[in-house]
Amino acid sequence: MTDPKIRFEKVTKRYGALVVLDQLQFEVAEGEVVTIIGPSGSGKTTVLRVLMTLEPIQDGIIWVGGEPLNKMWSGDRLVPASEAHIRSVRSRIGMVFQNFNLFPHMTALENCIEAPVQSLKLPKSEAVERAVELLEMVGLDDKRSHYPSQLSGGQQQRVAIARALAMRPKIILFDEPTSALDPEMVGEVLTVIRELASAHSYTILLVTHQMGFAREISNRVCFFDQGRIVEQGEPGRLFESPRNERLKLFLSKILQA
Amino acid sequence: MTVRIAAIAALTAFLVGLAVATFSELRVFLPALLRGAVVTIKISVLSAFLFWAMAFVTGIGRLSKIRPIRWTCAVYIEVFRGTSLLVILFWFFFVLPEFGVLLSATAAAVLGVGLNFGAYGAEVVRGAVAAVPQGQREAAVALNIPKHRYMLRVIIPQAIPVTIPGLSNLTIEMIKATALVSAVTLVDITFASVQQNQIHYRTLDIFLVTLMLYYCFAQFVRFGGAMLEERMTRHLGKVH
Ligand SMILES: Nc1ncnc2c1ncn2[C@@H]1O[C@H](COP(=O)(O)OP(=O)(O)OP(=O)(O)O)[C@@H](O)[C@H]1O
Ligand SMILES: [Mg+2]
Numbered sequence: 001m002t003d004p005k006i007r008f009e010k011v012t013k014r015y016g017a018l019v020v021l022d023q024l025q026f027e028v029a030e031g032e033v034v035t036i037i038g039p040s041g042s043g044k045t046t047v048l049r050v051l052m053t054l055e056p057i058q059d060g061i062i063w064v065g066g067e068p069l070n071k072m073w074s075g076d077r078l079v080p081a082s083e084a085h086i087r088s089v090r091s092r093i094g095m096v097f098q099n100f101n102l103f104p105h106m107t108a109l110e111n112c113i114e115a116p117v118q119s120l121k122l123p124k125s126e127a128v129e130r131a132v133e134l135l136e137m138v139g140l141d142d143k144r145s146h147y148p149s150q151l152s153g154g155q156q157q158r159v160a161i162a163r164a165l166a167m168r169p170k171i172i173l174f175d176e177p178t179s180a181l182d183p184e185m186v187g188e189v190l191t192v193i194r195e196l197a198s199a200h201s202y203t204i205l206l207v208t209h210q211m212g213f214a215r216e217i218s219n220r221v222c223f224f225d226q227g228r229i230v231e232q233g234e235p236g237r238l239f240e241s242p243r244n245e246r247l248k249l250f251l252s253k254i255l256q257a
Numbered sequence: 258m259t260v261r262i263a264a265i266a267a268l269t270a271f272l273v274g275l276a277v278a279t280f281s282e283l284r285v286f287l288p289a290l291l292r293g294a295v296v297t298i299k300i301s302v303l304s305a306f307l308f309w310a311m312a313f314v315t316g317i318g319r320l321s322k323i324r325p326i327r328w329t330c331a332v333y334i335e336v337f338r339g340t341s342l343l344v345i346l347f348w349f350f351f352v353l354p355e356f357g358v359l360l361s362a363t364a365a366a367v368l369g370v371g372l373n374f375g376a377y378g379a380e381v382v383r384g385a386v387a388a389v390p391q392g393q394r395e396a397a398v399a400l401n402i403p404k405h406r407y408m409l410r411v412i413i414p415q416a417i418p419v420t421i422p423g424l425s426n427l428t429i430e431m432i433k434a435t436a437l438v439s440a441v442t443l444v445d446i447t448f449a450s451v452q453q454n455q456i457h458y459r460t461l462d463i464f465l466v467t468l469m470l471y472y473c474f475a476q477f478v479r480f481g482g483a484m485l486e487e488r489m490t491r492h493l494g495k496v497h
Contacts, residue, residue: 054395091401101396104493105414115400118410147492167400 004063005030005171005203006051011060013046013227020046022227023060033197033204035214035235038224039250044207047224048173051205052095053086064089065170091119094169098176100160102148108135108159109144112166120167127166134162138192154185161192172196174206186210193217211254215239223247260483267476274469286453286463293449294470300366300445301432301474307371308431309424312378317408319383330379337376343437345369350441366438374431381423385416418489425482429475446470 006028013021020043028034036044049055051062053069061078062069071078072085081089102111112131116122122130135141138158148156157177164172174193178186190213196202197217208214214221215235222232223244231244242248311333318330337345349365360368389412397407439448450467454460 052395052399054398087401087403090398093399095399097392097396097399099392101390101392103393103396103411103415114410115402118406119401119403149493163400 004028005032005065006205007063008047009061009063011050011057011062013043013050013055013057020227021050021057024228026222026229028203028205031200031203032219033206033217035206035208035218035221036224037208037211037214037221037250042224043227044224045175046227048095048175048205048207052093052173053090064092091167092170093173094164094167094171095173096157096160096164096175096177098179100148100153100156100180102156102160102163104148107145107147108140108151108162111148111159112163115163116166131162131166134165135159137165137195138162139188152185153181154188157181157185157189158192161189161196165196169202171203171205174204174208176207176209178208178210209254211239211251223250225250260480260487263476263480263483267473267480270469270472270476274466282459283462283466286457286459287466289449289453290446290463290466290470293444293446296438296443296449297432297435297446297470298474300363300370300435300438300443303363303367304370304374304431304435305428307367308374308378308428311372311375312382312420312424313413315375316379316382317386317413319379320386333372334376334379337373338380342369342373342434343440345373346437346440362438362441362443365441366435366443369441370431370435370438374427374434377427378420378424381420381427382416384423385419386412388419389415418486418493421482421486421489425478428478428482432474432478433471 004027006026008021008024008026011021011024011026012019024043024047026047036047038044046055050057051064051069057070061071067089068078068081069086069089070081072081073079103114106114109128109131112134113124113127116127116130117124132141132144135144138161140155140158140162143151143155143159146155148159151159157180161177177193178189181189190210193204193206194213194217197204206214206218218235220232221235221238222229223238223242223246224230225246231238231242231247238247239251242251315330315333318326319334321327321330346365346369349360349369350362353360353365393411393415394407397411402411435445436447438445444452446467450463454463457463
């Protein structure tokens, strides 16, 4: 087998005295779809945020496609990563946020071409062509000149997905992509994510409370508790015969709700 | 709505002014007042450009990662906020020549007023930049947008509309503060009124005209600011 696409090696993340990720060991293979579940405050969002380099880690190494993210090679030693190194490794990762975080002063199309033009230095015409294709793919071709405030939550999240894809990431992180949506809009966003998952060309890391959806699209589900993976496995097995007591309790609570 | 009220108020002030002008012996002092008004407008416009530019440059510079830039901006803001405009004007016009720096009265006035208000404006800009939601920075990082591009393309365009109410209030304050430029020998509208009053003793008429002129300037700024804000936020709605 090749190198895993993502590898957390004894990663520790602290906020002051609070240990949020506790020597986390975690691997995701190329093309794998992994869902992270767990109680509130267990560190699910934090896993995605440190991988996206939105937060520094205090200890350990994160590997992306065989390259260290928070460190870099200097001869045969690992030293703290430079900004340029982080930028180059980070370019393989895209993220979709719970609150979309679209740029409110740009139209749907402008949102999707901003990073390709500013960061990849693509010619504008090429960026537009690609953005239009992506907006078509998420079913919003006709909304390209709408501003985020003129779109529904579900539409905004689909634009955010198109915007992330425009940077051609290999890895896509989704942090509760449907939690901020009205129930009737959840489906349209899940449909898009389902398509991405079934394309098998992306490695996907998803945090969600939608257990049915997790079960349907994931190759593997990881249950987090207090900054560690307490149990993980193939979704059918994990949901039907959980072994860990806290996972059993968590699932019974979720299923009651 | 407030824009419309402001417009009506300005129009009323203008009409009242016209009535007063028609029915009183304005001719004797009006030309002098208008010459003063031109000076006030000239100093105001030039100072305003300097003020806005300094507000943005130093308000953003204050947040820079580069320490010398941050400190320079902080020192500027502290010095000009912590000292009185009148004393600053004296410095530019009477003290600097002792060090061989000769400024015309207009240059000293514009520099004094512009730099003084720039320091207050910097705080408005800093607040507006800080008010841009954290999620915008995170989106930019996730999209690998370089930091300076992100400042220019994401933060500043979102901060500008937020600065408008604060900056237009400060601009109105600034226009009123230009009355101090008589300290460096300029005859602005306020000083012209005082002079004309000493000559003609028409206290009510003179100061009524002056009052209304200042009021019109203020309404003009308020109206312009509101229009600009409306135009810039038309598409923004509430998305956060
Ligand atoms: N910026 C921060 N400063 C201090 N503590 C933080 C910060 N961000 C997160 N935390 C803490 O870290 C812990 C893990 O947070 P995280 O957001 O990863 O949880 P989560 O599993 O995503 O929870 P939820 O299901 O509620 O989203 C929580 O206890 C949280 O309070
Ligand atoms: Mg979370």
